[in-house]
Amino acid sequence: MIRTFITLTLALLASTVASAQNIRAGIIGLDTSHVLSFTKTLNTDPQKPEVMGVRMVAAYPQGSKDIEGSVKRVPEYTEKVKAMGVEIVPSIDALLEKVDVVFLETNDGRPHLEQLLPCLKAGKPVFIDKPIAGTLVDAIKIFDEAKKAGVPVFSSSSLRFGKNTLAVRAGSVGTVKKADTFSPASLEATHPDLFWYGIHGVESLFTAMGTGCISVKRSTTPEGKITVTGIWEGGRTGTFTEGKGYGGKAIGDKGESPIGSYDGYDPLLFAAVHFFRTGQSPVTPEETLEIYAFMEAADESKRQGGAEVTLKSVMDKAVAEARK
Numbered sequence: 001m002i003r004t005f006i007t008l009t010l011a012l013l014a015s016t017v018a019s020a021q022n023i024r025a026g027i028i029g030l031d032t033s034h035v036l037s038f039t040k041t042l043n044t045d046p047q048k049p050e051v052m053g054v055r056m057v058a059a060y061p062q063g064s065k066d067i068e069g070s071v072k073r074v075p076e077y078t079e080k081v082k083a084m085g086v087e088i089v090p091s092i093d094a095l096l097e098k099v100d101v102v103f104l105e106t107n108d109g110r111p112h113l114e115q116l117l118p119c120l121k122a123g124k125p126v127f128i129d130k131p132i133a134g135t136l137v138d139a140i141k142i143f144d145e146a147k148k149a150g151v152p153v154f155s156s157s158s159l160r161f162g163k164n165t166l167a168v169r170a171g172s173v174g175t176v177k178k179a180d181t182f183s184p185a186s187l188e189a190t191h192p193d194l195f196w197y198g199i200h201g202v203e204s205l206f207t208a209m210g211t212g213c214i215s216v217k218r219s220t221t222p223e224g225k226i227t228v229t230g231i232w233e234g235g236r237t238g239t240f241t242e243g244k245g246y247g248g249k250a251i252g253d254k255g256e257s258p259i260g261s262y263d264g265y266d267p268l269l270f271a272a273v274h275f276f277r278t279g280q281s282p283v284t285p286e287e288t289l290e291i292y293a294f295m296e297a298a299d300e301s302k303r304q305g306g307a308e309v310t311l312k313s314v315m316d317k318a319v320a321e322a323r324k
Contacts, residue, residue: 024100024101026098027103028103028104030081031106032063032107032129038269050269050274051270051273056085058094058095060088061074064108064111100124102126102127104128124151125275127272128142128154132288134195140319143285144323154281159183162204173257179248181239182248183245184200192296205260209236213238213293213311214311215231216228217306227241227242228294228298290311
């Protein structure tokens with residue numbers, strides 16, 4: 001009898017562990033190449049150890065309704081994820097009946113808040129791909145609503161998880177005194193300038209520098225490219241510049257290192273899966289909001305002819321609007 005009890009107990013434990021590892025994931029928005037990469041990694045056998053037991057099972061295709069570059073991708077990407085075993089559903093509510101967690105992938109940040117709310121109501125953890133929102137005000141609302149619902153969310157660019165960038169974050173060069181990053185920064189008229197694509201290089205910059213940015217100044221290079229320099233607490237400086245490809249350098253009190261590389265989508269996906277399993281975000285809401293305040297302050301600096309703009313000033317204004 002004791003042996004039977006032990007056998008049953010071990011079987012129950014094994015079943016519990018297995019069910020905890022088996023996660024049904026869903027997608028909102030099929031207008032970014034990220035969904036193809038994520039789905040391929042999750043639904044290809046044998047699975048990589050970092051995503052074992054997580055499958056992309058359903059998708060709601062509607063993303064942006066008025067950004068042509070996004071809208072035209074939907075039919076193609078819908079067919080491609082279907083071919084990888086993903087069921088296409090007619091609504092977000094229908095998606096939420098079939099999944100445990102959500103990848104909010106709509107390329108356009110403006111509908112993210114509206115798309116997120118039913119996920120929060122259903123208690124489904126959500127990874128929100130970049131940009132988290134179309135405005136700093138909506139980014140604040142997203143975290144406010146998630147906190148109110150008690151549902152974990154997080155947002156990040158894939159550039160945060162570049163190997164060298166993470167090493168600097170972990171202290172490989174000591175305290176970072178100065179960092180410079182570059183990435184493409186194509187613009188979309190419906191979003192603040194850096195939200196659309198400059199977020200990649202800015203995310204790398206903050207990964208290396210950490211929080212504590214006080215103010216920014218925006219200008220242009222002799223070639224007419226965007227460049228934004230931030231002053232951090234303690235007189236540390238960080239600069240993002242529009243450029244080709246992805247990269248940069250961090251200088252610390254113990255040496256220097258390249259940063260800002262793009263190491264593929266899998267590192268971000270692995271971080272999202274770990275988040276879904278643990279409920280612990282790899283990026284705090286405070287850091288994410290500071291990143292978006294940096295980019296909003298850069299736009300304000302542009303409007304003011306390159307004047308220095310504090311992040312506090314744009315955050316205070318956005319918080320007042322978000323919580324009025």
